[in-house]
Amino acid sequence: MPTVAAAVKWVDRRPEVDPLTGAVTTDARTSGMSEADRAAVEWALRLGERWSWETLVVTAGPPIAESVLRDSLAAGVDRAVRVDCRADLPSPRVAAALAPALSAVDVVVCGDWSLDRGSGSVPAFLAADLGAAQALGVVAIEPAGPAIVDAERRLDGGRRERLRVTAPAVISVEGASARLRRASLSGVRAAQRAPLTTMAGPENGDHGGGALRRGPLRPRPKVLPPPDPSLPPRDRILALTGSLVERTPPQRWALEPSQAAERIIDQLRAWGVGAQ
Amino acid sequence: MSPQTFDAVVVGAGPAGSAAALEIARAGRSVALIERGPFPGAKNMFGGVVYGRILDTLVPGWWEQAPVQRWVTRRATMVMTPTQALTIDYRTDSWSRPPYNGATVYRADFDPWLAGLAQDAGAELICSTTVTGLIREASGRVRGVRTDRPDGEITAQVVLACDGVNSFLAKEAGLYPHADPGHFTLGVKEVLALPREEIDTRFGLSGLEGADFEIMGCTGDIPGGGFLYTNLDTLSVGVVLRLTGLTKSGRRPEEVIAGMKSHPVIAPLVAGAELKEYSGHLIPEGGYDAMPQLSGDGILVAGDAAALTLAAGIWLEGVNFAIGSGAAAGATAADALAKGDTGPAALSAYRRRLEGNFVLADHRKLRRAPDFILSERVQHRYPAMVCGLVEDLYTVTNPQPKPGGLRAARRQMRKAGVTLWDLARDGWTAWRTFG
Amino acid sequence: MSALSQVGFEDRMATVEFRVAPDAHIVVDGDQCRGCTTRECVTACPAHLFVPTADGGILFNYEECFECGTCYMVCNRAGAISWRYPEGGCGVVFRRG
Ligand SMILES: Cc1cc2nc3c(=O)[nH]c(=O)nc-3n(C[C@H](O)[C@H](O)[C@H](O)COP(=O)(O)OP(=O)(O)OC[C@H]3O[C@@H](n4cnc5c(N)ncnc54)[C@H](O)[C@@H]3O)c2cc1C
Ligand code: SF4
Ligand code: SF4
Numbered sequence: 001m002p003t004v005a006a007a008v009k010w011v012d013r014r015p016e017v018d019p020l021t022g023a024v025t026t027d028a029r030t031s032g033m034s035e036a037d038r039a040a041v042e043w044a045l046r047l048g049e050r051w052s053w054e055t056l057v058v059t060a061g062p063p064i065a066e067s068v069l070r071d072s073l074a075a076g077v078d079r080a081v082r083v084d085c086r087a088d089l090p091s092p093r094v095a096a097a098l099a100p101a102l103s104a105v106d107v108v109v110c111g112d113w114s115l116d117r118g119s120g121s122v123p124a125f126l127a128a129d130l131g132a133a134q135a136l137g138v139v140a141i142e143p144a145g146p147a148i149v150d151a152e153r154r155l156d157g158g159r160r161e162r163l164r165v166t167a168p169a170v171i172s173v174e175g176a177s178a179r180l181r182r183a184s185l186s187g188v189r190a191a192q193r194a195p196l197t198t199m200a201g202p203e204n205g206d207h208g209g210g211a212l213r214r215g216p217l218r219p220r221p222k223v224l225p226p227p228d229p230s231l232p233p234r235d236r237i238l239a240l241t242g243s244l245v246e247r248t249p250p251q252r253w254a255l256e257p258s259q260a261a262e263r264i265i266d267q268l269r270a271w272g273v274g275a276q
Numbered sequence: 277m278s279p280q281t282f283d284a285v286v287v288g289a290g291p292a293g294s295a296a297a298l299e300i301a302r303a304g305r306s307v308a309l310i311e312r313g314p315f316p317g318a319k320n321m322f323g324g325v326v327y328g329r330i331l332d333t334l335v336p337g338w339w340e341q342a343p344v345q346r347w348v349t350r351r352a353t354m355v356m357t358p359t360q361a362l363t364i365d366y367r368t369d370s371w372s373r374p375p376y377n378g379a380t381v382y383r384a385d386f387d388p389w390l391a392g393l394a395q396d397a398g399a400e401l402i403c404s405t406t407v408t409g410l411i412r413e414a415s416g417r418v419r420g421v422r423t424d425r426p427d428g429e430i431t432a433q434v435v436l437a438c439d440g441v442n443s444f445l446a447k448e449a450g451l452y453p454h455a456d457p458g459h460f461t462l463g464v465k466e467v468l469a470l471p472r473e474e475i476d477t478r479f480g481l482s483g484l485e486g487a488d489f490e491i492m493g494c495t496g497d498i499p500g501g502g503f504l505y506t507n508l509d510t511l512s513v514g515v516v517l518r519l520t521g522l523t524k525s526g527r528r529p530e531e532v533i534a535g536m537k538s539h540p541v542i543a544p545l546v547a548g549a550e551l552k553e554y555s556g557h558l559i560p561e562g563g564y565d566a567m568p569q570l571s572g573d574g575i576l577v578a579g580d581a582a583a584l585t586l587a588a589g590i591w592l593e594g595v596n597f598a599i600g601s602g603a604a605a606g607a608t609a610a611d612a613l614a615k616g617d618t619g620p621a622a623l624s625a626y627r628r629r630l631e632g633n634f635v636l637a638d639h640r641k642l643r644r645a646p647d648f649i650l651s652e653r654v655q656h657r658y659p660a661m662v663c664g665l666v667e668d669l670y671t672v673t674n675p676q677p678k679p680g681g682l683r684a685a686r687r688q689m690r691k692a693g694v695t696l697w698d699l700a701r702d703g704w705t706a707w708r709t710f711g
Numbered sequence: 712m713s714a715l716s717q718v719g720f721e722d723r724m725a726t727v728e729f730r731v732a733p734d735a736h737i738v739v740d741g742d743q744c745r746g747c748t749t750r751e752c753v754t755a756c757p758a759h760l761f762v763p764t765a766d767g768g769i770l771f772n773y774e775e776c777f778e779c780g781t782c783y784m785v786c787n788r789a790g791a792i793s794w795r796y797p798e799g800g801c802g803v804v805f806r807r808g
Contacts, residue, residue, distance in 0.1 A: 553727060
């Protein structure tokens with residue numbers, strides 16, 4: 001039977017951040033799935049029902065993360081897998097950890113971004129690892145046929161984009177796109193006892209692709225030279241505020257997506273952002 | 277779907293419910309422990325001190341495993357007017373070692389611990405599930421509960437209503453017809469963070485020693501009281517306000533806390549602390565004469581749901597009464613299940629159990645305390661009088677001769693509007709209440 | 712007193728987590744409130760959720776509620792407040808308590 005899976009993450013929904021040191025304290029009692037991940041589970045259940053597919057839930061994390069699997073099982077998901085790894089791996093590593101557990105899966109639904117790291121890149125890395133189509137940041141999913149869905153994305157300026165994706169596919173959904181159904185009492189009881197599959201994940205301490213930052217994000221300040229002190233006050237103020245200075249006016253381009261991407265990259269290079 | 281079936285269902289995983297489920301599970305019965313919060317304790321707040329004697333038999337050696345912040349070794353009662361304070365300050369080393377006396381805890385730590393013991397004994401804890409009503413037979417006999425989950429009915433031989441101060445199940449069962457707002461107080465609390473060493477210095481503590489202050493006369497014209505407890509690296513500071521007085525006063529609860537925190541003796545203790553959590557909860561303070569019926573046909577009521585908090589001036593105890601009554605209810609239910617009869621007569625053994633231990637004995641003894649402690653004279657005139665008297669005695673007036681004790685007392689009584697007759701009458705009430 | 716201890720009411724409420732339920736667990740009947748002069752709820756609700764409006768009504772939002780029960784106890788008008796606990800797992804979550 002084909003399978004639709006939800007890939008979800010165990011996170012603290014309300015971590016405490018020390019305003020002075022930036023140290024983050026997390027707490028298992030307030031941890032669980034984000035709204036986006038809950039929506040992902042709901043979409044997986046809906047697609048599974050629509051297509052009579054098997055449903056699966058997968059998480060990559062430490063044993064305590066099993067609570068999100070049990071929450072999903074209670075709501076009606078058939079099977080649950082935990083890939084054993086630490087809670088704070090960088091996105092490419094999370095995707096790499098999840099991929100083996102999802103290799104036989106036809107459609108994967110994820111939350112659009114996690115609450116703790118929040119770059120939204122795990123689904124994209126996952127799609128690349130699985131060689132699957134991707135539709136990211138989706139607000140609604142409509143099955144358009146067996147193993148085909150129409151996914152609606154929000155664009156700038158209130159516009160929408162409709163993508164038709166065919167399995168294998170990875171779809172990431174916004175939290176407001178669906179509300180996870182309430183688990184039945186028998187579902188909750190069964191989920192408390194249900195067996196879970198555990199798969200070995202990446203070795204601990206191996207950070208692979210991404211460097212782990214230990215501590216708060218502190219962007220380096222951009223050093224601006226003070227205006228020439230010999231100038232009169234008015235000129236110094238103008239220099240500081242940057243007003244009345246000639247600059248390149250904003251430009252608008254209407255291009256095909258691939259050309260647009262090229263154009264953006266060229267411009268960034270011209271500004272000296274990024275390597276080479 | 278057919279309903280889920282257990283021997284017993286306990287509603288509410290607070291101290292009362294977890295103690296009840298623990299007893300029933302230990303007796304080898306199947307028991308569901310239903311909690312509406314995402315984890316036990318999520319919905320609960322209190323002042324801060326658990327008195328542990330009740331745990332000695334239930335959980336031998338509990339102090340080695342309970343999630344404790346500090347052990348109370350210093351207990352003070354403060355009587356204050358806006359500018360004065362008289363403190364009776366007691367400390368003893370014996371409370372700093374087993375079996376201890378009281379401990380400050382957070383409910384979000386303590387309640388999951390106790391519920392965990394019930395789970396280990398075999399109780400089935402089901403969280404994030406609100407009980408919405410009772411399932412009853414035509415005869416009125418309680419047969420189980422409805423929850424807000426799909427196919428959410430649970431049937432059982434006996435229901436233990438440990439659902440806290442609002443006590444909706446006892447009300448639905450007809451056991452609690454007159455819950456009078458005059459018998460309830462609102463507790464509001466701030467958890468304030470300070471470095472641990474700073475707390476040690478300000479309160480003269482070391483290691484896991486803790487302080488417990490009960491404060492009278494800090495709530496202005498609202499009958500009530502205040503408290504200040506030390507946790508490891510926070511203080512729990514709050515007030516308890518009689519609902520009827522609060523609404524009449526027009527002062528908001530958080531303003532009353534702010535007023536107490538700015539009092540000259542409290543301000544230096546809390547200065548510079550950062551607010552970590554603000555919370556509010558009701559307390560049943562009616563005492564012995566305002567309790568609901570404790571059992572019915574297939575149902576038992578325990579803890580705050582049975583209005584079993586003892587709140588009388590220097591006492592603010594509820595967790596120990598909840599555990600005591602919950603355990604008694606659990607034991608009664610287990611006995612009744614063993615005999616195969618959970619009817620009203622069998623379950624009425626619960627009240628006899630409570631009469632036989634501290635739960636109802638203390639309440640009966642202190643039945644007059646709530647009215648007395650919350651009376652206008654005890655709340656306002658006596659603090660002013662006592663503080664004034666001590667001020668007179670401590671103020672050095674020479675070259676004027678010192679005032680005689682009696683003369684000073686009479687002067688302060690006049691100032692506070694207290695007559696000799698009041699004193700005699702209240703002295704007699706106090707004697708009968710606390711003696 | 713230090714400035715830090717003078718927190719505004721919004722900051723005070725922000726110290727607590729509220730998992731907002733899909734439906735309101737408390738419903739206030741504005742018509743009843745229009746004739747109410749005592750306004751007990753406005754004074755007593757520890758979360759300050761009852762706000763008088765210019766036209767003599769009451770604005771109420773259930774989202775940041777402690778679920779304490781004070782409002783229905785102090786309100787003198789039968790039927791002005793309908794009160795129940797929110798859906799299991801939703802509502803206030805104290806981390807200390
Ligand atoms: C401000 C304040 C200060 C206090 N200070 C102290 C103190 O220092 N020391 C002390 O010993 N006591 C103190 N108390 C009293 C003490 O907190 C209570 O007496 C005690 O918590 C009662 O325990 P309980 O188990 O009966 O009720 P609760 O602790 O209220 O537990 C009831 C449980 O039932 C759950 N529940 C309710 N309804 C439902 C439903 N329909 N479905 C599912 N679950 C439900 C609730 O979520 C809750 O977990 C204080 C109380 C307050 C408010
Ligand atoms: S809720 Fe009750 S107390 Fe509040 S305004 Fe309405 S009628 Fe008055
Ligand atoms: S239950 Fe308590 S916190 Fe909620 S609205 Fe009523 S008074 Fe306010």
